[in-house]
Amino acid sequence: MSTLIALASLAVLILVLEIFNLRKTIVPLTLVGLLVALGLNICDFNSVDSFYNNMIVVNKSTVLFNSLFIVLTFFIVALGQSFYKEQYDKISDYTSLKIFLLIGAYCMVSFGNLVMFFLGLEILSITLYILAGSDRTNIKSNEAGMKYFLMGSFASGFILFGIALIYGATATFDMHQIVLASTQLAMPKWFTVGFTLMLVGLLFKIAAFPFHFWAPDVYQGSPLLTTTTMSTLAKVAAVAAFYKLSEVFFPAMPTNFVNLIAFLIVATLIIGNVMALKQNNIKRLMAYSGISHAGFMLMAILLGKTAEPYLFYYMAAYAISGIAAFSVILYVCQDKKEELVIHFRGFAKHKPVLAITLSLALLSMAGIPILAGFFGKLFLFTEALKQGFYITVITAVITSIISIYYYIKVIIVMFTYKNADTHTVYQKNFMYSAVAVAAIIINLIIGFCPSIIIDLF
């Protein structure tokens, strides 16, 4: 709880600093503030508590998820320092929006009440709508913001309607009482309908089949840093929220509901990976790769409570390598209008370290051993096989093979020296390189010792 208060004060403080014309101190101060919040959060590690009539819940799993979100925000804010160089007068807005986004993410996993969940979801979504359209002079950014807003508000509407139906069935918003009611009493039909409607909204938020269509367009149009935020922080926050809800609602669903989710996973994996093959824009490529990873994370949700450490590990591995990859993409595409894959041609010659960083990040997503992504997939496969989801695992294996092709395509482009644009001068940028290297080091560490995360649960 103290974390949430600290974060909220931090977000307001940033806005106040702007008034006093202390613009230069904003990013360093925010980074320090985030570290403090992380410390406060970790202090709660062993406590089990709830606040305001069970609105906010604190326990081990929420602390861990929130720590991940704070670390991701830390990286994203650090990247913002140079990304918003040209709109530096708005840095306070952007930075505080990101902190608000983090608050939304916090509420989305720490809720003990569906109202709080919806509040968190909306805080997260609205900040993302603004950030998606934040490059006001660029028509594509406007388009992305508009598309995301229209579709996102529909999704929110579905979720809200679902919550209302669940209230109709159980006469409560409180998660504990919903569990009690759904296990002890016979539930009316609209309880199932309610959660199905929420499912629609949640699938939209994590960009899974059949509600994934917005992702490539919005990812492409949004400013690059917003794309980074969407594909890392916002995605894992939505998945974590989905997981928290699934813990309560999946047991109360009809028996063949599991088959529905399994089907959605298979379809998401196939669509994400197959569509990514033909992309020549790196943002769209990452969007489709993100869709396929949503499929993997859904798999962990399907597996339930025993897979929680594995879900967390997968999220951490995916998001951290996402940060590393996007930092390098930011570095390469600093002053390019479009983020095409061919812009990476010969990059390894100019910046070998960053090229290797991006290669490792992509290989981690593809699931090459010793990188964190490999263990993420391995843990999921093992657990899924244990529970007997053979077809899902076989699809996941085959689509992993497909995915390696488009990741390796980007890597090869970087190592192409022939016909390389030797005149390209890459602007030096300390922050992008530092974040990229730091993120990939974290990835390697959790890849070498997965126990440090798995044993936390």
Place this chain on the structure above:
Amino acid sequence: MNCIIILLIYVLGAVATLASNSKNAAKTALVTSLINAVIALILTGEYLNGNDVSFTQQWISNPNISLSFVVDGLSLTMLLLTTLLLPIIILASFNTLYSKANQLYSLVLFMAFAMAGTFLAQDGLVYYIFWELALLPIFFIGLLWGSDEWKIRKRVMVTFFMYTFAGSLFMLAAFAYLYTLTGSFAWSDLSKVVLSTKEANYIFLAFFLAYGIKIPVFPLHTWQANTYEKSPTIGTMLLSGIMLKMGIYSILRWQMPIAGNVSENILKTVIVLCIVGIIYASLIALRSNNLKRLLAYSSMAHVGLVAAGAYVGNSTGYQGSIIQMVAHGFVVVGLFYLADIIYKRYDTYEIKEMGGIRSQAPKFTTFFLIIMFASIGLPGTFGFIGEFTLLFALSEKELLYAVFAGTSIILGAYYMLKMFQNAVLGSTENKVFAEVTTKEYFVLAVICVVLIGLGIYPKLLTDLFIQ
């Protein structure tokens, strides 16, 4: 002495090589590989004296994975093959000036690290990790230092990468399934697991996809010739000399012990595929005009025989395939080195454009003859012992197998001698072929000594794995 030292030295050597400048890179790599060759010999001594040189350490508690590296006869033989061949391979590429040599040799040492790890690891997952790690360096070696146009090379290397990666993911799935049965990845637990025939069939096939692609066995071989041809010589030597042995080693270590009670039909089909591959590859080799491609197909034919012997599953097949793996490792490295020497002089791999070597370079011709005869399997060379044992193992299973597999020796003799006739003999035609240099002489002499020495006294090696 502990076997993990070898892995550590390879990693340290790879880092040191990367840090050194291009001129000294090859030397640093050579020193590293020589140190490890010595250590491997010391380890062999300790193992034969009955000392424990294994290493086990819990790595991940949930799921239960431990870093366990165990030395036994099989893994020690493979370790010796790796550590002893590597200095030869590195010395063999001293002649070639590679750009960015420090990166290249660093990748080579890293690959040796991964391959040694594959042979030593006794935990399924750790083994799998090393298996995959070996793929990355060879991919980059082929991609960045290979021959031919970038576009073609890229396509070839990506095909290779996708093929092998695809196969090994099925192996991973098989390991994951086995884990759900036993709760452990350790070889000692997995080899005891009792599978129903249906389970064994699926697991056998999943493993077969991984190993069949790596070896390669007949319908899964399409990546091989192109990759061998386009890779730089050092990459080809690593691929054919050591890396494909990973596949056969894995059959002996993992596939047959775990999925041993696979249905007889599947086993027979796989053996028949191996034998079809032998004849098929020999026939293509017969028609090849490119020396490197011919050697690639001849390698495929020989390895097909080894794989068939390994799948027979009796102790003769087991011993024969280990012997032949070692023999083939030295033979194929020698052959590719000979091809490389010719390429240096004549600047071509086309057999038609060669000729007239014998009269100009008698020493070279002698070496060529010895290594070629070892490849054909002439009595007195180590290749003969391997091939004979393998054919005997096949005849124990079914005589017809041995008859068809035996054609490989006849066909092998035919295409190798035909190639020898066209490439080495013949009139001089104004092409100057310089005699082998001291370095080349040394490398070829070492290979020939090993092949003939072990051919005359194979007990030196076979004592390691025959109790």
